[in-house]
Amino acid sequence: VAEPLPLCHLNGALLPLREARISPLDRSFLFGDGVYEVMPVYRGQIPRLNAHLTRLQRNLSEVGIANPHDEVAWRQLLATLIERNGGGDLYVYLQISRGAEFGRNHTPPPDLVPTVFAFCAPLPAATAQQRETGVACITAIDTRWRRCDIKSVSLLANVLLRMEAARQGAAEVILLRDGALTEGSASSVHIVIDGEIRTPPHGTQLLPGTTRGLIDELADAHGIRRRVTAVTEAELRAADEIWIAAAARGVVAVTTLDGRAVGTGQPGRVWRQMNSLLQEWRAAHS
Numbered sequence: 001v002a003e004p005l006p007l008c009h010l011n012g013a014l015l016p017l018r019e020a021r022i023s024p025l026d027r028s029f030l031f032g033d034g035v036y037e038v039m040p041v042y043r044g045q046i047p048r049l050n051a052h053l054t055r056l057q058r059n060l061s062e063v064g065i066a067n068p069h070d071e072v073a074w075r076q077l078l079a080t081l082i083e084r085n086g087g088g089d090l091y092v093y094l095q096i097s098r099g100a101e102f103g104r105n106h107t108p109p110p111d112l113v114p115t116v117f118a119f120c121a122p123l124p125a126a127t128a129q130q131r132e133t134g135v136a137c138i139t140a141i142d143t144r145w146r147r148c149d150i151k152s153v154s155l156l157a158n159v160l161l162r163m164e165a166a167r168q169g170a171a172e173v174i175l176l177r178d179g180a181l182t183e184g185s186a187s188s189v190h191i192v193i194d195g196e197i198r199t200p201p202h203g204t205q206l207l208p209g210t211t212r213g214l215i216d217e218l219a220d221a222h223g224i225r226r227r228v229t230a231v232t233e234a235e236l237r238a239a240d241e242i243w244i245a246a247a248a249r250g251v252v253a254v255t256t257l258d259g260r261a262v263g264t265g266q267p268g269r270v271w272r273q274m275n276s277l278l279q280e281w282r283a284a285h286s
């Protein structure tokens, strides 16, 4: 795994990531009390910054943390961080915690100052082989809480699920709740049946992915049929194609699920089309 870039943003200052320190009393450390965003950067620009800032604002509102910056300040902060790290293709991780008090109390005092932290890292390059052959995934029961629409840093369930996937040599774990598809541990999941893309409806059980939003727009612009509908476990297992999508990874074809081939066992036709549309879109927006 490639190392992050050297400079980070911490509470208004730009400093070496290796020297950045926060209090152990920070509520993100004690309670997982914070939210985050992951934003891809192409040639120094974040192409869907609006979508990320909108989602960030919604997440902050949902958990009752006041947004520490307005949109102009966020844009400036992120632009400086990216530029001072040399720009190019990378991603930004941004975390806002509710802050720290002198003590540990479940109920936060009203006057906390949020902790703002951001750093850059190289995009996890999907290897040529992953693009060519797709990736293996496993399924698991969705053991997360019931507000998965919030991009919260409380990710213990996601981490445990992903550890099990890694133990089985899989790239991601695809989650099922009450017999229906929700999403991956760190990705949105799409299936394709008879040329139609299907995704489960938004709600409290999954995160509204920015990449999913982009895929929807590209599908609509290019006449690829898509439907938002509950996806049963049986439909998932019988799908012609399965994709996982996330901002830093793009859209990746899943070619085995629990050790069994998905469709032909090769990345599918609709995936190839969507993957090239995404590459074109990226080239046009950077």
Ligand SMILES: Cc1ncc(COP(=O)(O)O)c(C=O)c1O
Residues within 6 Å of the ligand: 038, 183, 184, 185, 186, 187, 188, 207, 208, 209, 210, 211, 212, 245, 246, 247, 248
């Ligand atoms: C649980 C979960 N769902 C979906 C996504 C995809 O969201 P986005 O496309 O905005 O990265 C992520 C991203 O990491 C995620 O963690």
